[in-house]
Structure formats: structure tokens, C-alpha cells
Amino acid sequence: MSQFLMNEKNNLVNEAIEGVLLSTPWHNLSRLDLGDDIRVVVRNDWDKSKVALISGGGSGHEPAHAGFVGKGMLTAAVCGDIFASPSVDAVLSAIINVTGDAGCLLIVKNYTGDRLNFGLAAEKARAQGYKVEMVMVQDDIALPDNPQPRGIAGTALIHKIAGYAAEQGQSLAQVKTLAQRAIKGTASIGVAFSTCHIPGEKRDNRVKEGESELGMGIHGEPGIITLDTQNSEKLVSIMTEKLANSLSSGTRAVLLVNNLGGFSMLELALVTREVLKSPLAAQISHLIGPATLVSALDMKGFSLTVLQIEAAFLEALKAPVEVLGWAPIHAVEQVTTLSSQRVVSKLEFTPSQDEQTARVVSRVAQTLIDLEAELNALDAKVGDGDTGSTFAAGARKVKSALEAQQLPLADLPSLFALVGEQLATVMGGSSGVLMSILFTAAGQQLAQGGTLPEALQQGLAQMKHYGGAQIGHRTLIDALEPALEALVAGNTLAEAAEAAAQGAESTAQMQSARAGRSSYLNQQTLDGVKDPGAYAVERVFAALV
Secondary structure, eight states: OOOOOOOOOOGHHHHHHHHHHHHTTTTTEEESOOOTTTTEEEEETTOOSSSSEEEEEEEEETTGGGGGBBBSSSSSEEEETTTOOOOOOHHHHHHHHOOOTTEEEEEEOOOOHHHHHHHHHHHHHTTTTOEEEEEOOOOOOSSTOSSSSOOOHHHHHHHHHHHHHHHHOOOOOHHHHHHHHHHHHHHEEEEEEEEOTTSSSOOOOOOOOTTTTETTTTTTOOOSEESSOHHHHHHHHHHHHHHHSSSOTTTEEEEEEEESOOOOOHHHHHHHHHHHSSSSGGGGGEEEEEEOOSTTTTTTEEEEEEEOOOHHHHHHSSSSOSSSSSOOOOOOOOOOOOOOOOOOOOOOOOOOOOHHHHHHHHHHHHHHHHHHHHHHHHHHHHSSSSSSHHHHHHHHHHHHHHHHHTTTTTOHHHHHHHHHHHHHHTTTTHHHHHHHHHHHHHHHHHTTTOOOHHHHHHHHHHHHHOOOTTTTTSTHHHHHHHHHHHHHHTHHHHHHHHHHHHHHHHHHHOOOOOSSGGGSSOHHHHHTTOOOOHHOOOOHHHHOO
């Protein structure tokens, strides 16, 4: 089964090109109206007074090639089917529609189909009187014995450098010469964890789990060797050593980190870090990317490209463009850190004693400790089975401080603030943070002169605000909120305990949960089972009575 987003395979490339045309913020792209089989994306602001740049090839390498059409780069891109060279007629159509007296330069990746089709189109155009030159990008160094190295991500750099020269009004001979120098100074190598997924076909799974293939081609062609690692440091070390050998000693270079399609930005950031920590970094002065410039559909891989710097190259690479696919260049600088102040607890308190408060704290803590196994068993039916352990961990921390006489029992605002701080540390997960919010907010309310029930009610309100749960969502709120409402209304502790019990009982009848792990469960799993948090609240209030 093919897992590739599309309507119909036969229309995929045409529809994707339309999406590119719709995406450009400069509204500077159009397509030649030559039918569905000839796909030529052109600058609609082109006046033929300058050297035209034409590139292209098979689709599936986006943003190449249409993504590089625009002011400062390509004049036209000729798009073939997925991984298939465009026809001679398509290339010839591009040439005769965008080429003026200044002539045009074809920039071709070094693959047989592209060389032949673009080459024959060039010959036909010359026969019609057009000035046409062609350069072939061959930056892949992965296969050292290959007499015709492949053109891969370095092609984008050639587009940019030649495009700048053409935009400046240089002659065809000058643009070609500059492009040839850039091609000579460019080297690339790639690695992949998996091949690409061609639309309508099953993926070739020749690369086993945990392995990688060095030098895999941008159409999924076999590389030079299969490595038994996917370790970033090891892979980058191998690749940068080969790239360093391609550079003349003492020269400076631009580095391009290119996504072949399937790497996340997190992984690409790691790749960038590894390259700029390697010995090659001593020669790298500028960086492009990490970005997707020349992809291979969704290939899980990346490539590294280096270009030996000339002043003309750097000027060209820095120039602004109006294209979708280009990534800006910037100078590489050392990572710095800013001196900063570490956040530490500013909670200051003096331990104090209060017999009544001590009894309440002890009773609540011991109740939760005794409930550990029962709450875990209850939670195992509707969650991940750790509610009891989570609450007991917080209770043991508080009880330990109580027994060591390290609590400000005579100062409730400080006591609540301290408990909130400790619960966030020892309870873990969202439960600890939520309980910490409740006690911290309650302590602040007490400091402002509120009563204990009002303070707890304010703490609950803040816990609901940040946590998102409400009455009826099958959480401890279903028991705690009615109990606190009873206390704020002036009812007795026994009446509040009864309200908590009724609230906990109501959770057993709720057919769905709206928060926590229980929200992933079905009605049959939840039916008749109390929410563990609500049951804990019920038991604490009962113990206090």
C-alpha cells in the first residue's frame, strides 16, 4: 500500500506545480501554456535583456527546481515526472520562450537523461540561432571511482551564483565561466537511513534498522557502503573527513546542510552542531541551512556540501533573491553564553509549632500514605496505576518535615507556600504541578487576609485555570469543589465531607473523562469506577471529620 498524499498519480506533478505558483509571495511565477505534458515554470517579470538561466530535471527534489525560479536565480525550470528527465521538447520550449539576444545557460545535474535531453535541446536551439551554453554539476564525491560524478545539493549553489551574475548583466561567457569555477569548487556527500517513497510504489527497505547508507543517490541509487550505525557523531566524522580531503589546504569554504526530505529540524540542528565541532569546521566560514534545498521526496537522510570561497561566490551567495526555495547564508560564529542568574527558591520561613495545624497535617499525610495501594489499584483500572504512589510521595515528604519540626505550622501562608514547593518537586508529572499550583495560590490568598476555605477555593480556581479540568470532567475536582463550596458557605466539616463523597460517587457514573489518562478510555472501562483523585479527596475529608 502506497502511503503518499495525492489525488491521482498522473496529475501529481501538475497539481504540485500549481501549488508552487500559488505560494510565491512575489507573484512572479507563471507556467508556459503548452499543455499538461510540458511543464515549464518561468519568471513572469523577465524581459530577455539578460542571460537566461534554465535548469530542471525530474520532480521529487523540491524545492528544486521551480522553487529557485525568480529574481536573482533561475529564469525557468523544466519539470519532468517524478525522477524522470523532462522531454527535449519541454527543454527546447523553455529556451525559445525565455532567451533573448544575451543567450541562455543551461544548468544540468550530471545524470544521463538530463545530459542527453538538455544537450539535444541545446543543439536544436543553436540550430535556430539561439546562443545556448550548458554546464553540468557533478558535486557528489561519495563514489570516488565514478567517472561521471552525480549532481546533487551543490546544484542549488550554482543556481545562486550564476543567477547573481546574470542579474548583474554579465555576458553569457562570463556567467558560464563563473558557474564552471563554482562547480569545480563544490563537493557534496550524503547519507540516508532509508530510501525515498516513490508515489504509488512500495518503499525499498534495503537499509536495515539501525544502519545507514553512505552516498545514497537522490533517486535512491545505491551508495558506496552500508554502515552499521546511525550515530550522528560517527556519520558526520566520516562525511567531513571526505569533504576536507576535497578542499585545498588552508582554503575557506561555505557549508550547506541539506535535508533530503525526511529529517526533522531537531536532527538537522544536531548535524549542524556535529559538523561545526569537527576538524572541518576550521575551514568553514559561512553556513547555509540546515534547510531543504534539493530533496529526494521523503528520504530519511541529509547531505553536506562545501564550496571553496572566492570573493565573487560570497558576493553572489549573499545577494537577496525573490524565490521560494533559497535559504540565506550567514557567517559562522562561536556559540556564546550570557551570564545569568539561576532561579532559586526565595521562600524564607521560620519553623514554628501549632498543635491543631500539626494534627491536621499529620492526619492528611497519613491518610494518603495509607491509601497508596488502594489508589494504585483503582487507578490501574482507569489510568496508569500510579495515583497512590504519587500522592503518597508528596505526603511522605510533608510528614517527614513535620516530624523533623521543619514546618512553619503557626504561619499558614508560609506553610502552604512551602507545601506547594515541595509537592512540585517530589510528586512528579502533572499531578505534582497541579497540587503545587493549588497550595501556592492558596497561600497567596491567605497572605492577603482570606479565610482558609476561601484560600483553598482560590487555589482550586487557579488549578482549574491552568489544568483545564472542570466539574464533570471526572477528576478530583468533582469531589474537592463541592466540599470547598460547602465550607465557604459556612457548613460544617462533616457536611463538606458528605459533599466530597457525593462528588466522588458521581465520577463512577460519568461515562467519559475529559482530562488525564482516563480521557483515553471508553465507557465500559470507566463505568462504576470512581476517579482515584476524587476518591482520595473523599477519604481525606472523611479522615478530618
